[in-house]
Amino acid sequence: MFFSKRDIQFNLYEVLHSEALTQYPYFQDHNRESFDMVLDAAQQIAEKMLYPLLTQMDRKEPQLVDGKIRVHPGMKPIVKQFGQDGWINAGFSYDEGGQQLPATILNAAGFIFQTANYSASVFPFLTTGAANLIRSFGSKALIETFTPKMYSGEWQGTMALTEPNAGSSLSDITTLAEPTEQEGVYKLKGQKIFISCGDHDACDNVVHLMLAKIKGAPLGAKGISLFVVPQQRLDKDGELTPNDVITAGVYHKMGYKGAPIAHLMVGSNDDCEGYLVGEPHKGLGYMFQMMNEARIGVGLNAVSIGTAAYQASLAYAKERPQGRKISEKDPTKPQTNIINHADVKRMLLFQKAVTEGAFALLMYCSKLADIAHVAEGETKERAQLLLDLLTPIAKSYPSEMCCLSTSAAVQILGGAGYTTDFPVEQYYREARIHPIHEGTTAIHGLDLLGRKITIHQGKAAQIFFEEVRKTLAEALEISELKPLAEQLQKTLGKAQQVTAHLLGLAQKGEIEKYLSDATLYLELFGVITIGWQWLKQAIIAQQSLAQAHAADHDFYQGKVMTARYFYEYELVKADSLMKRLLSADQVTIDMQSEWF
Incomplete structure (x- = not known):
């Protein structure tokens, strides 16, 4: 198995009590049974359609043939299945053909798809994000023209931002939009690169949500507008006709090979129509809706x-005999399975601590998104503020740490892990894209320290510290967990001192010093946040041990032991990060480029 169903259930129902969402009218037609049916359906598709193509899609990557990107033929029925089953718009309202599913449940289902085959899972949910932008900010005409075919899976949706000279710095994009005589219709010209699913033959059309600047627009980010730019537009008879969006190339990647990444030339023949979404010059604000959703998705x-890498290395460690226990000197005795070696257990615990800790955070963020969507008043405000604060951590911690955890999976398999005969080398390659996708780690460090910590007079950070202290108060009453709670409490107090120190630099106008180690501050915040999530899990597990059946007893005991591991091996890293953040030595600022 490539995921733990028991861990999903533990987080959804024992930690988060997701059934409580059904108290809100938007979710009231659902219950625990319907949630489980959704997850079971996801597992069926993952096992029968996605996982069997995992290595095939990696080995037979997309190719540009006669101006069209050809993907694995198995993708067409997969995309069709997602459309037919309503996955693409499952979270949308009944009026839009959706199922009003909580993001908490939908993201848990997405996790199942992604563990089975990351590349295949990308296609439908990119369309979800693009369609959500149209339905949120587009005109009635745009919604009626584009979203039904996107929901059905017939048309792919994308996010077209990046240009050759404008990656993270979107204010520097040069794609130009000129108004036509028809209201809301513009002629676009430029190019876009690294566009996920930007062209392929598993659907009939590709609909790009594209950033461009209207001729004469203000400079910088204030001049960016958002357009719907279909690969093929509808003519006056309602038939698809080319829209002067040409695929100039397909990028060949180290991993994540099954999903094509396209280089697009737009308006080379001066015949590309784009349709304005919302108001002119507000496109970046609109796009951030999709980007923030996508950042949780990237995490x-x-x-x-x-x-998936952890589960593969765990299964291997349980079956692979190698050597004997350190205390066993008799060479005639049988070998022991490598899972019995302390260092292998250390690597497995590392993977378990990273993946299950990060998954808990992502499910928590999903529930915050649900509450922010349907609640009112202070409950809604607190959920939204906390979600905004945690988004850079929820994107960056799993992205960075799963590069290390998949490396540990390869190490456990040894020489076998370095071959294509086992899947962990593929997971290792596929993990590396995520610190880059949807904003690099450095961008998220700047976002957290430069913006999220300070906005609304620091209210989001205040809410975060309040929530952590609630967990600490509960854990301090449990004798087995009191040492962990005291350790986190001490670390949290020091982290607040570090934050005050850095904010002091900003108040003195020393902005470069303030932000020079923002990535390290993000790492510190991530370690503390995952430590908090592990303490929450440990509380439930410790309380459940006394009444647990045999199988559940092992599960809960594993949770408590992994929490202990995290505090012994990972949370302690916060001390060195805080020492660096408090240091007056600004070596990265003082270093001159010509000295390299």
Whole structure:
């Protein structure tokens, strides 16, 4: 198995009590039974359609043939299945043909898909994000023209932002939009690169949500507008006709090979129509809706790959005999399975701590998104503020750490892990994209320290510390967990001192010093946040041990032991990070480029 169903159930129902979401009218038609049916359906598709193509899609990567990107033929029925079953718009309202599913449940199902085959899972949920932008900000005409075919899986949706000279710095994009005589219709010209699923033959059309600048627009980010730019537009008879969006190339990647990444030329023949979404010059704000949703999605993608690698290395460690226990000197005695070696257990515990800790955070963020969507008043505000604060951590911690955890999976398999005969080398390659996708780790460090910590007079950070202290108060009453709670409490107090120190630099106008180690601050915040998530899990597990049946007893005991591991091996890293963040030595600022 490439994921733990028991761990999903533990987080959804024992830690988060997801059934409580059904108290809100938007979710009231659902219950625990319907949630489980959704997860079972996801497992069926994952096992029967996605996982069998995992290595095939890696070995037979997309190719550009006669101007069209050809993907694995198995993708067409997969995309069709997702459309037919309603996965693409499952979270949307009944009026839009959706199922009003909580993001908590839908993301848990997405996790199952992604553990089975990350590349295949990308296609439908990119369309979800693109369609959500149209339904949120587009005109009635745009919604009626584009979203039904996107929901059905007939048309692919993408996010087209990046250009050759404008990656993270979107204010520097040069794609130009000129108005036509028809209201809301513009002629676009430029190019876009690294566009996931930007062209392929598993659907009939590709609909790009594209950033561009209207001729004469203000400079910088204030001049960016958002357009719907289909690969093929509808003519006056309602038939598809080419829209001057040309696929100039397909990128060949180290991993994540099954999903094509396209280089697009737009308006080379001065005949590309784009349709304005919302108001002019507000496109970046609109796009951030999709980007913030996608950032949670990238974190989930990363932890899914890390989980699949962990499960593969765990299964191997249980079956692979090698050597004997350190205390056993008799060479005539049979070998022991490598899972009995302390260092292998250390590597397995590392993977378990990273993946299950990050998964818990992502499910928690999903529930915050649900509450922010349907609640009102202070409950809604607190959920939204906390979600905004945690988004850079939920994206970056699993992205960075699952690169390390998949490396540990390869190490456990040894020489076998370095071959294509086992899947962990593929997981290792696929993990590496996530610290880059949807904003690099450095961008998220700047976002957290430069913006999220300070906005609304620091209210989001205040809510975070309040929530952690609630967990600490509960854990301090449990004798087995009191040492962990005291350790986290001490670390949290020091982290607040570090934050105050850095904010002091900003108040003195020393902005470069303030932000120079923002990535390390993000890492510190991530370690503390996952430590908090492990303490929450340990509380439930410790309380459940006394009444647990045999199988559940092992599960809960594993949770408590992994929490202990995290505090012994990972949370202690916070001390060195805080020492660096408090240091007056600004070596990265003082270093001159010509000295390299």
